[in-house]
Amino acid sequence: MEKITVIYLDDQREVLATIGKDLAFFENLLNLEECETVDEAEQLMENLYSKGHYVALVISDHIMPGKNGVEFLSEINRDDRFEKTKKVLLTGLATHEDTITAINNANIQRYIEKPWKSEELVQLTRELITSYILENGIDYEPFMEVLDQNTLYHYLHQQS
């Protein structure tokens, strides 16, 4: 079974722990990694890439000291190695301009506002993971439990 990682990034510990609880649903099949700083996340991504692991999804807070979430996701978007990585911005405070940059430069898939609903985050993660697995031609059978059936059905329907 391929190693598939989901990274979530927030500079506030308590928020990170809460996201972790929401994503615990995926812990048996996916590698969940939490990060408190952009530097840490960048290093981790390098590391995972060098081991040949997939970074399927990055969920990032926006307002952080140093580089902000939109800047970080924009950088991932420009990086060929993580071309197919799904990106989600999770924030309680983003200006209109930030949001425009996020869509245009970071090519983010979704924008979630804090406070978020647990089911919403789980469902979103399901959908994006499913797309990632299918788009990368990864064998999806072992991941059936966490896949979004709707996304899977549409994909298979298109193929046939």
Added chain:
Amino acid sequence: MEGQRNILDTQYIDRLSEMYFSDVSSRITLETGEILMKQNHENKRLYLVLEGMLAGYRENDSGSKQEILRAGKGMFAGVHSFFSKSYSSYAELVAREPTKLAYIDANDFDLEGHKKLAQDFVPVIVNELTSRQLLMQRVMTEKEAALKNLMHSEKMATLGQMAAGLAHELNNAIGVLKGNTEWLSDSIKNLFQSLDKPFSYEIFLKAIEEGQIISSDEARNQRDRLISKLGISTGLAKKLARLNITDDDIKQLQKQQKSPGELEKIFRFWEIGTTLHDMLIASSHAGYVLNSVKQLAVTHQERKPVNIEQTLEESLILLKTLIRQVDIQKKFNNIPTIYGNGGELVQIWVNIIKNACESLLNAKTTNPAVIIETQKKDSMAMINIKDNGPGIPDDLRKKIFQPNVTTKKGGLSFGLGLGLSIVQRLVESYEGSIDVKSKPGDTTFTILLPLNN
């Protein structure tokens, strides 16, 4: 409004005065408040002010009267009616103080005389036009400033009302959350204690006390150690790595040969503990934010004579932990008391000193220092709070007193962006003023508050 500027050459005025206004029988003296002429009444005279001051008022279409001109010594009045040949007064002229005037009468000049008059008085007429225009401009500028002030205070008042409403609505909700989180923590504590699992209970107590203190980066390193030492799966190691367990703890776990199921349970105890910890932190933080918001809607607190220097000392006590790394220099000059509220004053100082210290520490300034100086300046108390930090960038300095402006990001020490707007509101409520000057190495907030008299 100051008197109108006379830009005419005095020699020229003297010459005109000698040529036309030397007849001592054509003189008038007015008492303060006496009316020289009414608006739209006949006027065939041109007046030169010898002494005192005239003010001109004109009634507009909606019936309100506005001051449109002033004429002091060496200036002329009745220029419009005299030279426009309308011989009808453009404004009502009133003496602002005892005033002496000399005049000439249009009836005393023949056609040739009028021609010569017009020639001689061109500079006076032009000056009259210009100075009225300048006056108009000044009035408009003043009006604009007044309007801006009004809009600002209206905005702040609305914000205050909104804040009060918001605080009221949230008060109960946050109170319930906070109270119940505390209750839940105690109940679970009691329940866990009765389970007779001393190791798990210890872990739980520590977790509720300090939360997760291992960083995500440290946890990743700890993960591999646990896998090799305890021989557990990556998944379980990942969980346990978040606990702050010592090498001794690990040895104990090795000795007891805990099963993965039991280890998972220990993690659960810890997770419940940190969750309660986070909830307690978050609810008290929400309470703190709410309190700050309430300050925006601050109503008048009881005021009595208060010693400013004492309130500064109290603020320093409140900021004890923060100022430990900063050299605080007090230059107190035993200033008299002001009429105020100690709590409000402490709030002003805490906000400013806290900002100063945080900027010093964030910028890692070498020899960080804050100098607090008090002095009496006329009828005001002047308090200077100065730091040697990196300074406030120009664009930020201009809007620093607006609500929702913050330089702080992240963590629980995040700024609400209300601090300085609250400070400004308080200072304004004392009819005082606050000002900031900043360059790298010297940022000074100056607060002036009226002394008790």
